[in-house]
Amino acid sequence: MSSETDRSTGSTRVLGDTWRSVDDGLRSVGNRINPVFQPLADGYNRLFGAYFGEMNGLQFLLIFGSLLGLLTAPFWGTFSLIQTMTIACIWAVFAMSWDIQSGYTGYISFGHSVLSGVAAYATAMLVYNVDPEMSMAITIPLSILAALAVGMLIALPTLRLSGPYFSLITFVAVLIFYRMIRPFSEYTGGETGIQTVSVFTYDPLVRYYYMLIPMLVVAVALTFVARSNIGLVLMAIRENESAVNAAGLDATKFKLWSFVLSSIPMGIGGVLLVHYYGSVDPTTFVVVDNSIEMIAMAVLGGMSSILGPLGGAFLFVMLEDFLLEGLPASARWTILWTIILLVLVFARDGLFRKLWHALERYGRRGETR
């Protein structure tokens, strides 16, 4: 930053000076807050640091502050905010599941809405075609298994190939799945879908926890996996696949595992979504836009960081349903896609990763430029 400002013209120097004073201000604030939470963070680091990565006081404040905020949301949030956050929880599951596969391995999938769609359709079709009284204890595991099976069906032929083929085929897979729904409308309900699925509960506050708890479990599980050696290998595949093979690890096998790791939470998310709406139909569950929205959330928060996509999903859904709610749909999406494009070009590591690193810098004591 400083070497750039030296070379640049007057106006940017003023901008640079302003930025530096803001930076210094933030640093002094950070230095004051950090020690307060450092003991707690140290305790956390001793217990869990080896599994989830270490953090400083400020980062501890961010993570556990957000966690507390999420858990207590019904006590301070407005009704429509809770509604939005309920949806955001489901999308966060999708974004994180996408991330463990595509973000980490670099094999960008456009087909993830097939996985959630299959799980949702499996639940709905079991209820609709087999037994309307079938309990969730049966439908939920079966639906997740269905997502896993279809995930394998897509992954087995495509992940053997390297490069761009994978993305193209997953994109096509969504369109095919979407089209298959109509010829089999006897079982799938066709365009209008199936409306007879039971919802978890009609109480919106309880429903929020029904979505939040699985989301947090998925977040912890995927962070744990991503921080383990498996995550490391997946990232190595993204950076240099032949090096992974040369190290004696079977990259294809790890890519398949990443798809398994991704299919299961996608299945969970699909089940949550179907029991949230109490119905399935192709346009809300399958269309390729859904896959692209998951990707947009992950990009917004920061790909290959699990918690980044979580934050990205909340930011995205908040923007879409809460902050820009009054605008017509196409204007809203124009703004959203413009934001995503700007993040892609100017902050490709994602907003939450930027925030995370900034907190790390500001927490550091007595450092001056």
Place this chain on the structure above:
Amino acid sequence: MLGTLLSILILGAMISAVYALIAIGFTMIFGVGGVLNLAHGALIMLGAFAYLGLTSTGGMLSLPPLVGFVIAVAVSAAASYAMYAGLVQFIEENVVITFLATVVVALLATELVTFWFGTDPYQLVPLVAGSIHLETVGTRVRYMELLGFVISWIAIGLLWYYVTQTDEGRSILATSMSERGAQLTGVDLDFVKSRTWLIAGAFAGIAGVFLGSLLSTYPEMWLNPLAIAFIIVVIGGIGSIKGSVVAAYLIGYLETVTIQFLGSSFQGIFSLVVLVVVLLVLPQGLYGREFVHE
């Protein structure tokens, strides 16, 4: 029975010609830059809507269809170039980011068009009106379909001449074989890429006007043709122009036969089956990396 066969033969040739145009542009951009350009679909839509805006009888401008066609193709080409010069150029060193950025551009363009024109389908003024009824075959062929076939082959022929017979064109081919090799022999990469994006944009524009006239024009009209172009490109081999043309006719006929005998709801499913088989047997596609020596 003979009539059905002949009508499949004719209809398949028409639609395949348009698919070929889309697939060629897509595959050329991948060939020279390694960029998977999903915004290619948006260019198809842009071509159709530019034509609509320029020629529609109710609009402000009602240019003669031919003039509108030429301008619409130019608009697509210019938009394609603008995308390269204004966006892709700066981020193309990261494949994943570029790929995602083009997706977002495609969606952004779709939303902008939705904002102006709404989601309802439009009917385009045909370049040439009317149709010819083939008595012996028992099918009706629109002149527009014939024209699409002819223009597609003229465009493919010109492109073939350009990339094999002229130095400028050969530098495009050279770049897609080996970027470093081309650079060492004095090829200006930036110039090559600019021209490739221009050509791809123009091809998408032509395809857009014909798809818009033969089917209908609405903001998401590009989604299915683009998916079919993906299948074609993967079967033909990513980066191969010849492969794209061959695979376009393969898939075009397969789709036509499927629609004829099974109905349009099964469209795409057999293409996917063929795709999986090709991928398993020939992972590089029919003509993938035909010129590349490793």
